[in-house]
Amino acid sequence: MKFKTITIIVSAFLVTVSCKNTSKKEVKEEPVQEEEVTINFQNNGHELVYNLVEKVGNYQKLRSKNDVTYTYTYTTPDGKADISTEKYIFDGELSYGEYKQHQRTLPQLEGTMEQGYDGKEYWIKTNGKLINDTKALKRVMFSRPTNFYWFTMFQKLLDPGLNYEYLGEKEIDSKNYDIVKVSFESKNDKPTDIYQLYINKETGLVDQFLFTVADFGVMEEPLLMQLEYEKVDGFLIPSKRKYKKSTWDAEVTDAPWILVDWSNIKFDNNLKREEFVK
Known part of the structure; x- marks a missing residue:
């Protein structure tokens, strides 16, 4: 140790x-x-992740901002897109999304779609009316914590119950990287997600990472996510993202990218917990 x-x-x-x-x-x-x-620190990989989190802004600093709002745009290669206004309160991980466009997420539902998690309960509305459809609620139970997690991912890489493994160094496009594998402790032998971070030796930031999606059985072939950062209120936010299927060697194919963009990011909006209740 x-x-x-x-x-x-x-x-x-x-x-x-x-x-x-x-x-x-x-x-x-x-x-x-x-x-x-x-x-x-468990090992050198753990220390590298700690230094990364300190650089982008740790969770204590994030929670001091109380909440965040931003516009989330997700575009698939066929041109379909989700566009939502996201709102989170960090204490309790409350999450809300208002989708003006949802061509990918529950496209069968017409009109403005709202999703929420109030700390206890998940819910969904279209055009202001509650929906009790089980399949739709299961999608909400995935998307609300997932969207919150992606926004706070780097800070949460220091959560309890994580394992770190330093995999060595690699040069990609004339840039040198430390590679760190982050995995989650499994409960009842249930598969858990894996993240393989490529930490730029010069900047200390993650330029790209491989990840799995255990909830959807995406474990054998990882996805490769590449990032661009912007500075917002003292934080370095990976607000421009693109990802596609890859290998555990982070090989980039000719396949098209899925694009994700976070814009109009604003912290400390004095959001009320009542805004997250159905």
């Missing part, structure tokens, strides 16, 4: 101890108090 020690300064203030007259004060500087926090 590898150890890393981070020293955090918790107090360094001037304290007033007496007043000699109405215009002057005698002050005494107290010594700086320091607290040492030790982080236990």
Whole structure:
């Protein structure tokens, strides 16, 4: 087990101890108090992921923003697209999406579609009316936490119950990468997702990663996701994404990309929890 020690300064203030007259004060500087926090890394891969998260903005920093809104656009190679306004409250992972266009997600439903998770219950509406269709609700139970997870993925790579494996180095298009495999502890031997991160040695950011989708049985042939970042309110957000089928060697084929774009990203919108209730 590898150890890393981070020293955090918790107090360094001037304290007033007496007043000699109405215009002057005698002050005494107290010594700086320091607290040492030790982080236990499983291996070098774990430390690389930690450094990545610190660079893009950790979950504590994210939660300090309370909530986020943005426009989500998902376009498939045949030109079909979903366009939704996404809203999340980080405390409790509340999630809401209003789809003005849903040619890919539940296209059989007509009109404006709303999906929500209020911390306890999933729900779906079209044109303001609740729908109790079991298949539609199952899709909501997948898309609400999935959309939330993609937005917070890097921060959540430090969640408990994750395993890290450093796979070595690789050069791709004249760029050098550290490769880290991240997997989830399995419950009842149920298949779980795998992420294989390609961390740019120069920038410390993930330029691309391989991933599986266990919920849909996509395990043998991973998908390759490539990223572009933008800076928003102190965070580095991978707001432009594209992905397609690949191999575990991250080979890029001539197959067309699926495109994902996050735009108009705004934090700390003073969202109310009532907005997520059906």
